[in-house]
Amino acid sequence: xxxxxxxxxxxxxxxxxxxxxxxxxxxxxxxxxxxxxxxxxxxxxxxxxxxxxxxxxxxxxxxxxxxxxxxxxxxxxxxxxxx
Amino acid sequence: xxxxxxxxxxxxxxxxxxxxxxxxxxxxxxxxxxxxxxxxxxxxxxxxxxxxxxxxxxxxxxxxxxxxxxxxxxxxxxxxxxxxxxxxxxxxxxxxxxxxxxxxxxxxxxxxxxxxxxxxxxxxxxxxxxxxxxxxxxxxxxxxxxxxxxxxxxxxxxxxxxxxxxxxxxxxxxxxxxxxxxxxxxxxxxxxxxxxxxxxxxxxxxxxxxxxxxxxxxxxxxxxxxxxxxxxxxxxxxxxxxxx
Numbered sequence: 001x002x003x004x005x006x007x008x009x010x011x012x013x014x015x016x017x018x019x020x021x022x023x024x025x026x027x028x029x030x031x032x033x034x035x036x037x038x039x040x041x042x043x044x045x046x047x048x049x050x051x052x053x054x055x056x057x058x059x060x061x062x063x064x065x066x067x068x069x070x071x072x073x074x075x076x077x078x079x080x081x082x083x
Numbered sequence: 084x085x086x087x088x089x090x091x092x093x094x095x096x097x098x099x100x101x102x103x104x105x106x107x108x109x110x111x112x113x114x115x116x117x118x119x120x121x122x123x124x125x126x127x128x129x130x131x132x133x134x135x136x137x138x139x140x141x142x143x144x145x146x147x148x149x150x151x152x153x154x155x156x157x158x159x160x161x162x163x164x165x166x167x168x169x170x171x172x173x174x175x176x177x178x179x180x181x182x183x184x185x186x187x188x189x190x191x192x193x194x195x196x197x198x199x200x201x202x203x204x205x206x207x208x209x210x211x212x213x214x215x216x217x218x219x220x221x222x223x224x225x226x227x228x229x230x231x232x233x234x235x236x237x238x239x240x241x242x243x244x245x246x247x248x249x250x251x252x253x254x255x256x257x258x259x260x261x262x263x264x265x266x267x268x269x270x271x272x273x274x275x276x277x278x279x280x281x282x283x284x285x286x287x288x289x290x291x292x293x294x295x296x297x298x299x300x301x302x303x304x305x306x307x308x309x310x311x312x313x314x315x316x317x318x319x320x321x322x323x324x325x326x327x
Contacts, residue, residue, distance in 0.1 A: 009186075013231060016191055016265075066148075069141055069177065071184040072231060 087125030130171030183232030189265025
């Protein structure tokens with residue numbers, strides 16, 4: 001099983017890198033993009049010792065305690081079965 | 084009185100900081116490696132600048148889990164004096180010893196230049212020899228110095244007089260032009276609730292000798308030495324000796 005964890009800045013926090021990318025897209029005349037938020041992507045390869053519920057709890061704990069700074073960041077994740 | 088300078092893999096201002104204490108303040112000082120199991124009875128801890136653990140994940144994010152930081156947390160909780168400079172400030176926020184976080188500079192550039200700081204409070208072990216409103220010339224050198232916190236935290240910092248330095252003009256005016264990195268309220272340095280932990284982005288370690296362009300940073304170390312001496316003269320061990 002693999003866990004895919006996506007970390008981005010909170011909506012309430014200014015993302016100057018995302019804004020710069022968006023400005024660049026606009027200058028290059030790409031169409032239809034309203035906003036860009038940039039972030040980090042982690043793939044955790046799990047060793048199979050945890051069942052799905054325990055893996056979920058552990059990934060959430062890792063994301064909260066280590067992968068994000070809760071002052072400025074938030075995360076989403078998904079578990080990929082059998083990967 | 085003994086100072087301890089933390090050394091993480093990737094710290095690069097550890098020797099500058101050590102040098103200020105040993106050569107200018109002329110006080111005992113020791114280096115404390117990141118996996119040190121204790122603080123070797125130091126009376127003050129300096130968390131130097133640099134790129135601890137390569138700034139991997141986030142600045143300060145890995146450093147906060149190192150063994151020495153567990154001792155620093157206990158030391159700070161007991162009222163021990165801790166100064167975090169630049170990356171040291173980032174580590175202290177990640178460790179939860181100081182509120183808020185330091186984000187990428189608003190201009191997305193690494194900035195290395197002299198800035199001016201206005202002293203906002205002297206009720207600290209770090210600014211006791213300064214005057215309120217006094218302007219210090221101290222350099223910054225960082226990519227992630229843009230201080231942020233939520234409105235509630237900012238209100239508490241202001242209410243409790245815990246903002247120690249703000250970026251200002253040479254005349255002490257707080258303006259957007261004087262803000263190098265986009266920090267909320269021009270904040271350059273803050274205290275914890277106990278007032279014994281200070282984190283600041285500018286480098287007093289790089290401005291403690293006039294040869295370096297400014298000796299203003301030394302005022303902070305001098306204040307620490309004075310505060311620790313006063314504390315020592317009040318400590319039970321010294322009083323016991325004095326009573327003999």
